Amino acid sequence: MAELSETIDRKPKRSRRKKRRDRTRRAPVGAAPGTLISDPDAHQPRLTLRVLGEDGRHEVHDDIALADLDRLGRGWSKMWLDCTGLAQAELVEEIGQRFGFHPLALEDVLNVGQRPKTEFHDDHLFVILPMLDGQNERGREQVAIFFSQTFVITFQERPGDVFDPVRRRIDAGGKRLFDRGADYLAYALIDAIVDGYFPLLETRSEEIDRLEDDVLDYAEQEQLTRMYEMRREVRHLLQLLWPLRDAVAALVRTESEILSDDTQRFLNDTQDHAIQLLEMSETHRDTLTGLIELHMSLASARTNEVVNLLTIVSTIFIPLGFLAGLWGMNFNPETSPWNMPELSLYFGYPTALGLMLIIALGLIWYFRRKGWLGRD
Template identity: 35%
Template sequence: MRPSNFNLKKIGKAPGTLTYTGNKTRDKTILELITYNDESYKKERQDNIESISFMKEDINWLNIYGLNDTNQIDEIGERFEINNLLLEDILSIGQRPKIDYNSNYVFIVLKMLSFNKEEFKIEEEQVSFVLKDNFLLTFQEREGDIFDKVRNRIESVDSDIKKYGADYLLYSLIDNIVDNNYLLLKELQTMIDKVEISIIEENYDDKLKDIYKLRKELMVVKTSVWPIRDILFELINRVSLITSDVKEYFKDVNDHVAQIMDYIMIYRETINGLFDTNMSATSNRMNEIMTTLTLYSTIFIPLTFITGVYGMNFVHMPELDERWSYPLFWVISIIVCGGMVTFFKRKKWL
């Protein structure tokens, strides 16, 4: 979760007041309903809850796109008996991943991450889930997500997802969100490799900036994934609406989360190593430059001495009256410079 001032919109308001704290706005909220069972599949899109026809005996997945219309969200809450405190959490963009449940519902907030290749940054979107009997509601700020594979599985005739209830659908969506983090880590690994190669090739321009950017993006992944462990613990051990068969699948998701956290720890150490490597390389490079400048300054010390001696305004300096004094000065200077350079190279100082 990136730090922001989203909570400022809620200051001074009573608990349960519906206030959308995000920045994404739509002209109207879109409701997409997918209804299915072992033998049938139906999909419809509407712009208000009154036009939606639910099949209580089937599995109903209602995906809501757009959260800025608080009146529409309030109507959805009344239709499904979702209290205002949960609706407030749904509209509070920047909410920490969390779970709330009782014998009638399960409420989950997660972060869905995506990688912006143009800006080389990780973007996050809050996704809220409400599970009630055969109904699963998902709330998103905008259209476009990573759930198309799940939709395609539901649409398929022989899909295994149709053999289970809405709790298995919830598992499938959460599993998609968790597994998507592997793709993000792959992008981060590519960025880390590029920075590392640049450092090795002694291209130091803006490398410190890139390293801090990597550290920041990795922190976004960590803060989004870390709380999922607690959510999965509750789903596996305490939530009664999740059947024992589906809990086994959630255990597999928990293994994935643990593996992702291991990768995050490895990447963090790698990035810290890049920081140290960059600082050492920069320091070594600076030492090389200072050494070279010092050596060349040393070469000019005897030349400065010679020119200083014969630049004095004494009258009786025999060498000044000789015809070959000036050419002799350059010969001596060249010999001194050449001798010192040869000496430095034998010592491997140059």
């Protein structure tokens, strides 16, 4: 029993692929619209304030009292308040009340997994976009952006984002970020989110090219499994990119005074990037579908080759088996001249082997002439 137990323990365990399922936290059934409920497993919030103006910039990390925002922002043309972590619904509600955000918009902030969208309010705009904080689709999180002509408020699920290029431009004193309004800063953040998808899609393009070469070289079952996984990931990504494109397009088409004409021209370039991402993903989906069909065709062709070879081998041995069975019936030629007189031949054994060899070679020559074994 001990040996059996050791054998069982040594058996490799089948790995189970964990599927990522996006769960949207919602208020209890029957709750009033705009009810704010935070996820107890969410990250604790961390506030970062950046204020910009003609005299430069200033940053405040942590320990920010919302009551001091007016004082901290006094004398600066615009501010960016970044809230990373959504574990405290009270903090999100307090921020919303201070800036006049609609309760339904705040509910969407806490209920992560929302569809990308753009909402227009009298004194601000509200955008929800999915963000990739790495070259892996599983590293996706929701980002909510409120902005007007004087402020930008962002809510993220957890630390880690694609805003470092924007922060570096602020630290370097980028002229556009300082001279233009907060709507341009919001554009820069939205553009960074959209451009954050390109590394993932470029990496996926390279992986698809490698898979195509491997499939053409030799088709294996592991390749088919990986292609199905990738196609599922691409299909899930397309479900994000379609509404993301529409959300950016809504900003381009709006006539809101919050967005200047100059910023809308920049957003038009971001819309082009979103369309390019969508086209790349659709190309990946079509390519993977074609590779799956190619893989199945190659596997079927290889199976047919094996079946053809076995059929040919069986066909060659059918007459040989018939002769061996015929001469193996052990009739006695001394009893009657009709009882296999060839069994008494002096060279009967080599004659039988030679006849079998001639039949086998003749069949091989015939199959090759017909093209069943290939042609010279």
